[in-house]
Amino acid sequence: MSDSFASLKLVPKSEVTQSAKDFKSDQEVRWCPGCGDYAILAGVQSFLPELGVKKENIVFVSGIGCSSRFPYYMNTYGLHSIHGRAPAIASGLATSREDLSVWVITGDGDALSIGGNHLIHALRRNVNLKILLFNNRIYGLTKGQYSPTSEMGKITKSTPMGSLDHPFNPISVAIGAEASFVARTIDSDRKHLVEVLRQAAAHEGTALVEIYQNCNIFNDGAWEPLKDSDTADDLLIRLMHGEPITFGKEATHGVVRESDGSLRVAAASEVGSDAFIVHDAHVEDPSYAFALSRLSHPETLANTPIGVFRDVNRPVYDRQMSDQVAHAKETRGPGDLAALIRGKDTWTVS
Amino acid sequence: MSKELVTLGRVVIRFAGDSGDGMQLTGDQFTNATAIFGNDLVTLPDFPAEIRAPQGTLPGVSAFQLHFADHDITTAGDSPTVLVAMNPAALKANLHEMPEGADLIINTDEFTKRNLDKVGYANNPLEDGSLEKYRVHEVALTSLTVEALKDFDLTRKEAERSKNMFALGLLSWLYSRPMETPKSFLATKFAKKPEILAANLKALEAGWSFGETTEVFSVHYEVKPAPARAGEYRNISGNLALSYGLIAGAQSAGLPLYLGSYPITPASDILHELSKHKNFGVRTFQAEDEIAAIGAAIGAAYGGSLAVTTTSGPGVALKSEAIGLAVSLELPLVVIDIQRGGPSTGLPTKTEQADLLQAMFGRNGEAPVPIVAPRSPAHCFDAAIEACRIAVKYRTPVFLLSDGYLANGSEPWLLPDVASLPKIEPNFLEAPNHELNGVDVLWPFKRDDETLARPWIRPGTPGLEHRIGGIEKANNTGAISYDPANHDLMTRLRQAKVDGISDDVEPMFVDDPNGDSDILVLGWGSTFGPIGAAVEISRRNGIKVAQAHLSTLNPFPANTGEVLKRYKKVIVPEMNLGQLNMLIRAKFLVDTIGFNKVRGLPFKATELVDVIKDVAAHV
Ligand code: SF4
Numbered sequence: 001m002s003d004s005f006a007s008l009k010l011v012p013k014s015e016v017t018q019s020a021k022d023f024k025s026d027q028e029v030r031w032c033p034g035c036g037d038y039a040i041l042a043g044v045q046s047f048l049p050e051l052g053v054k055k056e057n058i059v060f061v062s063g064i065g066c067s068s069r070f071p072y073y074m075n076t077y078g079l080h081s082i083h084g085r086a087p088a089i090a091s092g093l094a095t096s097r098e099d100l101s102v103w104v105i106t107g108d109g110d111a112l113s114i115g116g117n118h119l120i121h122a123l124r125r126n127v128n129l130k131i132l133l134f135n136n137r138i139y140g141l142t143k144g145q146y147s148p149t150s151e152m153g154k155i156t157k158s159t160p161m162g163s164l165d166h167p168f169n170p171i172s173v174a175i176g177a178e179a180s181f182v183a184r185t186i187d188s189d190r191k192h193l194v195e196v197l198r199q200a201a202a203h204e205g206t207a208l209v210e211i212y213q214n215c216n217i218f219n220d221g222a223w224e225p226l227k228d229s230d231t232a233d234d235l236l237i238r239l240m241h242g243e244p245i246t247f248g249k250e251a252t253h254g255v256v257r258e259s260d261g262s263l264r265v266a267a268a269s270e271v272g273s274d275a276f277i278v279h280d281a282h283v284e285d286p287s288y289a290f291a292l293s294r295l296s297h298p299e300t301l302a303n304t305p306i307g308v309f310r311d312v313n314r315p316v317y318d319r320q321m322s323d324q325v326a327h328a329k330e331t332r333g334p335g336d337l338a339a340l341i342r343g344k345d346t347w348t349v350s
Numbered sequence: 351m352s353k354e355l356v357t358l359g360r361v362v363i364r365f366a367g368d369s370g371d372g373m374q375l376t377g378d379q380f381t382n383a384t385a386i387f388g389n390d391l392v393t394l395p396d397f398p399a400e401i402r403a404p405q406g407t408l409p410g411v412s413a414f415q416l417h418f419a420d421h422d423i424t425t426a427g428d429s430p431t432v433l434v435a436m437n438p439a440a441l442k443a444n445l446h447e448m449p450e451g452a453d454l455i456i457n458t459d460e461f462t463k464r465n466l467d468k469v470g471y472a473n474n475p476l477e478d479g480s481l482e483k484y485r486v487h488e489v490a491l492t493s494l495t496v497e498a499l500k501d502f503d504l505t506r507k508e509a510e511r512s513k514n515m516f517a518l519g520l521l522s523w524l525y526s527r528p529m530e531t532p533k534s535f536l537a538t539k540f541a542k543k544p545e546i547l548a549a550n551l552k553a554l555e556a557g558w559s560f561g562e563t564t565e566v567f568s569v570h571y572e573v574k575p576a577p578a579r580a581g582e583y584r585n586i587s588g589n590l591a592l593s594y595g596l597i598a599g600a601q602s603a604g605l606p607l608y609l610g611s612y613p614i615t616p617a618s619d620i621l622h623e624l625s626k627h628k629n630f631g632v633r634t635f636q637a638e639d640e641i642a643a644i645g646a647a648i649g650a651a652y653g654g655s656l657a658v659t660t661t662s663g664p665g666v667a668l669k670s671e672a673i674g675l676a677v678s679l680e681l682p683l684v685v686i687d688i689q690r691g692g693p694s695t696g697l698p699t700k701t702e703q704a705d706l707l708q709a710m711f712g713r714n715g716e717a718p719v720p721i722v723a724p725r726s727p728a729h730c731f732d733a734a735i736e737a738c739r740i741a742v743k744y745r746t747p748v749f750l751l752s753d754g755y756l757a758n759g760s761e762p763w764l765l766p767d768v769a770s771l772p773k774i775e776p777n778f779l780e781a782p783n784h785e786l787n788g789v790d791v792l793w794p795f796k797r798d799d800e801t802l803a804r805p806w807i808r809p810g811t812p813g814l815e816h817r818i819g820g821i822e823k824a825n826n827t828g829a830i831s832y833d834p835a836n837h838d839l840m841t842r843l844r845q846a847k848v849d850g851i852s853d854d855v856e857p858m859f860v861d862d863p864n865g866d867s868d869i870l871v872l873g874w875g876s877t878f879g880p881i882g883a884a885v886e887i888s889r890r891n892g893i894k895v896a897q898a899h900l901s902t903l904n905p906f907p908a909n910t911g912e913v914l915k916r917y918k919k920v921i922v923p924e925m926n927l928g929q930l931n932m933l934i935r936a937k938f939l940v941d942t943i944g945f946n947k948v949r950g951l952p953f954k955a956t957e958l959v960d961v962i963k964d965v966a967a968h969v
Binding site (some may be wrong): 012016025027054055057060061062071072074075076077078079080082083085087088089090091092093094095096099100113117121122174235252321324325327328329331332333334335337338340342343345346347348349 | 382385386387388489528531545578579580581582584585594597598601606608610621627628629630631632633635638639641642643646647648649650651652653655656657671672675679731766767768809810811812813814815816817818819820821829830
């Protein structure tokens, strides 16, 4: 089973068949009733048996925030760290232990605000990490301030007259940071969530998965138009590698490439459905995936792509680090401490 | 033609020139030859923070001081007996420290009107009689070098670059240093550039022959080797010794070494050095910032590596929260702070020991961290192993406080026998460690009765899957706990664990030959040398004075309080405004006398002698 997960080739395989139950810890889950995190937790637990690796070789590392409580509920190894630093800590773990499957759980505040620097550098380095970014467009744990993904003008506890901050699009940020795998999914769409996780897990290097997650206490319904069956089909663009990019109930709309190379949404009635481009997640040039990420409108949520934007091969940092160590040992022999400290210029007193 | 050879007991040379003149390299090479010759020695490099300040200006002066002797010495020398000044700026910046009668070897070629103007000399000091108190040796170093290299296919500018080698050759003749050392150094350095190698060798030899033949020097000197314990020696700087100590510590523990680091002066050399030794299984991770550097180290520690992060004071400030996490997770981690002048950017290339209280208290909550501090460049090796030992044995972050002076200074080192280095036992937990209602369970925070350390559990160990974090944990089970009594207990346990180390470290060093001194001079870190020298001199002057030195500052070694109470007066000299002094007063209620300077330079033995004299007058 796990043979399909190239990224896990150094992780020991499980000898027993696992089920979702094996990944549930004995901790009582303490998110607010109705929180989108429950669905993501259940989705991850149902998916992990597919990896086919020993569960003691799986580690979840998180920062701070509601989502960062996630590791406590997983019956794997787990490290709940400090605000924003999970990608750095996970990088240290993954670059020193290639026999582990390392997952980072983070939120929009954790990953994009206080931990923005670590996120972009983790993506740039391409360490073998899977980063799940729960985006609820609000600070939950600190009780409702606007986040770096909140829409402008948002009224929150810290912005009674409306927020002045222009929001980040996490997918655009990740692609700008040279990420090799970037995807988006939605908490309530289990099937889609699991399919995206599957592709992320198979990817060698850093994978960033943005998960639209509902905070029903402080920002209820933030993604509702994308979930409501009346509106979802008209707003969501489901990216599928090798398939034309179309959307709308009757595939009435799609994405076309302009003569200057930019992408735009057009109606089939206007351009003809043959004009719709075929999605290719493996395009090296990040400007294609970036252009896809720019189609969505941050306030109306119109033209929101979900699925895998980008999935390209790039050298994996931890593998290269191991290669350097192996090469040094091979060419120079294992270290000889006495010879090292002796150096070249010594003298003897008798 | 041979000149009179005069035997000296000790010499202090200062090489000074423009940052681009290669003075550090010249000093290093002269030092290596001196070490191999068998003198005892201590060095003090002193360079500007700017990589290349404007040429010929005072801020651009880079200096290297070397003290060598036929006997045991502990400081780089209070004031130089010889100054090599490559230009007017070097003369001006250093002259005030030269005692009357000192030798000045001056590169006259650079004493042009323009260069004199640059540093505000209205008259040429070589001509206006202002150097009468000194023994001036005028040498046209630049033009002599160019002349010596005239047969080489080099531009004048290229030829001039070898003037530091000419100077090295001249000084080697003047002090009867072996030439093989710089020659073999050049051969390695320029192995791929035979033309440059030949030119440098020629300049080196030309400098030596110039000394032999010129009228400028009527005598030359020798300093006999110093008696030393039998064994094999090398010269070593603090940062190099520290790097080797980390590799040795990891090897003693049988663990891979993992360094998470962000470049910062004066700590970067450790990152550079460790990154060269991947064949020892060393992994170095140059992170995006100081926080990620320690973050990666914590991740590696969680994974079972011997994890280290290296930095200086400003970096420690950024790492504070993560150090607190390591305290809370109770994971082994070595945090190395090569202290420099602060606050903020401060004096990046100058030394200070003002991060003691930051290391001691600079975190939120009660977050005790053991602190070790090396006392000399070579001692950095032992201190690094000790930091690794404490970190692994007690599952705790450990601070190692070195400083800029130790980092870049060097001294001869009697090579240790690697087979007899202390063994470090990681003792990873491999199976459940507790029985609960007849079932074997894991208690990640069940403590060792003696050390109070918790088990170290590597991911990948079957049956020990568990979750921990920075939230307070219940003692034993490690489950999240907001229980007031548990937090009180855990806070006290973490403190007791660190306090308990006092019996497991070497007692405080005390030197009181007859045990009858009234005065104790107590130091820590790099002040060991100057304090030792000052105490020696004071004893010769008839004062009964003892020296004590702390290599562990948290917790204090078990004998500390008892030692302090033996003396009527305790002087605490520090390169800060009284940080150890404050801790000692608070903990032991001893009415200590602080002596504090923050000039970015090590203490002079003479200034400490004066302090001891003053105090002795009032005993
Ligand atoms: S505050 Fe919001 S994000 Fe946090 S647990 Fe409650 S519903 Fe979920």
